[in-house]
Amino acid sequence: MNKDLLRVGLAQIAPIWLDKSKTIDKIIQYIQQAGKENCDLVTFGEALLPGYPFWIERTDGAKFESSFQKEMHALYLREAVDIGAGDLDDICRACAQSQIRLVLGTIEKAADRGGHSVYCSLVYIDDTGKILNVHRKLMPTYEERLSWSPGDGHGLRVFPIKSFTLGALNCWENWMPLPRAALYGMGEDLHVAIWPGGDHNTLDITRFIAKESRSYVISVSGLMRKDDIPKNILHYETLVNTASEMMANGASCISDPKGEWVLEPQIGEEGLYIKDLDYNLVRKERHNFDPVGHYSRPDVTQLHINRKRQSTINIVDK
Numbered sequence: 001m002n003k004d005l006l007r008v009g010l011a012q013i014a015p016i017w018l019d020k021s022k023t024i025d026k027i028i029q030y031i032q033q034a035g036k037e038n039c040d041l042v043t044f045g046e047a048l049l050p051g052y053p054f055w056i057e058r059t060d061g062a063k064f065e066s067s068f069q070k071e072m073h074a075l076y077l078r079e080a081v082d083i084g085a086g087d088l089d090d091i092c093r094a095c096a097q098s099q100i101r102l103v104l105g106t107i108e109k110a111a112d113r114g115g116h117s118v119y120c121s122l123v124y125i126d127d128t129g130k131i132l133n134v135h136r137k138l139m140p141t142y143e144e145r146l147s148w149s150p151g152d153g154h155g156l157r158v159f160p161i162k163s164f165t166l167g168a169l170n171c172w173e174n175w176m177p178l179p180r181a182a183l184y185g186m187g188e189d190l191h192v193a194i195w196p197g198g199d200h201n202t203l204d205i206t207r208f209i210a211k212e213s214r215s216y217v218i219s220v221s222g223l224m225r226k227d228d229i230p231k232n233i234l235h236y237e238t239l240v241n242t243a244s245e246m247m248a249n250g251a252s253c254i255s256d257p258k259g260e261w262v263l264e265p266q267i268g269e270e271g272l273y274i275k276d277l278d279y280n281l282v283r284k285e286r287h288n289f290d291p292v293g294h295y296s297r298p299d300v301t302q303l304h305i306n307r308k309r310q311s312t313i314n315i316v317d318k
Contacts, residue, residue, distance in 0.1 A: 009034035035098025045222030046105035058242035096129030168192035197248025210255035257285035
């Protein structure tokens with residue numbers, strides 16, 4: 001086995017929107033397909049399970065005491081992922097059976113925060129089917145704050161995958177310099193950025209992060225078209241009448257450590273996009289710039305990270 005070569009799969013798909021069970025089935029199909037293609041890692045977009053809250057900006061999401069918004073929130077809560085209750089168990093088994101690692105964007109209802117608020121959580125599962133990390137998005141973006149709760153630093157972690165060191169962030173977290181720097185400082189050289197979808201997100205920043213960090217960067221996105229709104233969903237008429245034809249057009253892509261495309265943005269089509277990454281290019285590009293090694297000055301600037309999982313209570317039992 002050549003540890004320097006890593007085969008990655010970008011699963012650019014639409015969810016079975018706001019249907020957790022059916023979306024899990026679709027995710028497993030792509031895990032199995034990636035396994036058959038001998039991928040070491042398969043990645044999915046932000047909030048894919050069970051879907052991004054596209055209705056908020058289109059249906060007066062900030063209106064206080066709106067029965068529509070309350071009913072949509074209740075649906076979102078019902079279909080959100082409860083990791084402690086085993087909602088990801090089938091996905092974990094699929095990873096173990098296919099011997100593949102996974103990065104997946106979820107909407108998590110967190111039991112350690114009461115279970116009635118949701119977090120945009122990035123989950124990393126290894127090739128034995130073990131959940132190694134749940135990173136809750138540090139700051140929801142704009143209208144997302146009407147649905148998602150702010151996360152914490154607990155999930156700012158990296159993991160070995162062959163010769164590589166893998167880290168990942170949710171959507172606009174990738175624009176935050178300090179979380180990026182945190183992962184760089186832990187040795188990241190394979191960065192996964194997950195997005196709900198859109199070339200407006202992935203075109204510039206994918207190559208920028210690659211150049212800044214001298215790492216491979218995978219931007220994986222979801223898709224969402226008007227036709228992806230299930231006809232049996234609550235408030236179907238309102239949702240479909242306020243939707244645009246293409247709410248998330250994908251644009252999944254990969255940049256190498258030089259900032260050059262390995263996979264150009266893939267627009268508008270579902271599919272599993274597979275590429276092989278060569279770690280030796282990381283070694284070459286760190287020759288003249290290593291942001292946390294020879295081209296750093298920790299005596300001048302340092303970053304301090306709080307990785308404690310945040311809670312409103314601290315229980316001490318005798």
